[in-house]
Amino acid sequence: MKGLIIKDLLNLKKGxxxxxYLIIIYSFFTYTTGNSGMIIGIIAFLMTSFTITSMSYDDMAKWDSYALAMPISRKNIVLSKYLLSLLLGIIGTILATICAFAIVYIKGDFWGVETILELLLTAYTVFAISIVYISIVIPLIYRFGVEKARILMVGSFILPTGIGYLLYKMGFRLPSIEVLKVMLYLSPLFLVLILILSSYIAYSIYNKKDI
Amino acid sequence: MENILTVENLSKEYEGFSLDEVNFQLPKGTIMGLVGENGAGKTTIIKLILNLIKKKMGRIQVFGLDNIEDELKIKSRIGVVLDESSFHDNLVARDISIIMKNIYDSWDKDLFLDYLSRFKLPKDKRIKEYSKGMKMKLSIAVALSHNPQLLILDEPTAGLDPIVRSEILDIFLEFIQDEERSILFSTHITSDLDKVADYITFIHNGGVIFSESMDGLAENYGIIKCGISDFNKIDRTDIVTYRKNNFGYEVLVTNKEKNRYKYKDLVMDNANLEDIMLFHIRGKRIEGFNN
Known part of the structure; x- marks a missing residue:
């Protein structure tokens, strides 16, 4: 497992x-626009997406058949991808949040606890979305391959947005603050569940595959 | 003699191709060549041994252990080189050592560095810039550096120049010196097998034509060259296959010594591995006889 993660990190070193560089560029944008959510969103999300890049590298090198010829189980190959996403997602979120704090501070927009809470909430939301995203994408990649999954990934964005828009048209409005708060508190549980479910699906697809 | 690898009644079905009841044994301290044309089923057999693909039926034992039940235990003791599979382009040999150290408990970094310098492979050059021969030598170096007891290699010499090929074959011979370790490798370069193989398993259309020792093959097979009248005198049961050309007939027979005596008026040549393969695949069979 450790070997697999190290392999991915070495491969992604350049990326x-x-x-x-992106952090520097977006820090500048954030500084001029004052929208500190953006930097967190983009950096955290890009970091998580590196997992997909790593899977496409594996594909190009036909790495998996080689890995499975070594003392590595199929389960660990799948799990390593989830661990990598979590690792990159956490590092990305922390890095971006620190940058966002720094910018807010330098700009003098710092308003105490409220600012901190707002930034932390943004960071958490972005991280949560990244995890949901990766939980949808990894099983798709195992089922359809990286290239086809890329197209489906776009779909996995359009679909929720479309549904949201439809609901809005049909008269649904955002729930009240109290309901949102409950949803927020319950969300870590939801994230864990979705990760377990996703990795289980990914593993059962991968386990049946002829490599 | 103790077997390091036993394959029994191994079958696998694909659309348009099936592997049918493959049987062979690889004894300790020997090299076995898996030969056959492209698409005969060599890679399929190797992938089945490694449990990369699911078998339809049959049993595979490595070191006396079941290849599926004790998969990881087995895999920590074998070194593998796959034909199409390689390391990521952006890595350097040093990275690979770091990765392998975290995969194999028995990874020997110094041994790996030894192989790198012996094969003249640069440690800090990206794999992308390696030549085909260098990539193959790197794969072999990796496969050897955790002290495996069995090497399984899929077409390790294909597409390489004669110098690199002979270097690789020398390593194979060195590897089995201690008589405890074995090698199974697939190839269609018969001259490589003439140099190093102790056993040949010949695969054709998903089935085993024969699995025999190199010495046995040399003793068993012969080629009779003759005209039509002599050809008609040869016992049909003695003919494996025959080929007809402008000068007459060439006939592949078994039991060379016995038949040399039986047909002492005819010219009997030795058959090398390539002849035997060609006769089996391209020669005509006598209808009604299947030997």
């Missing part, structure tokens, strides 16, 4: 390096 993760470019993230540092």
């Amino acid at each position: 993760i390096g470019t993230i540092l």
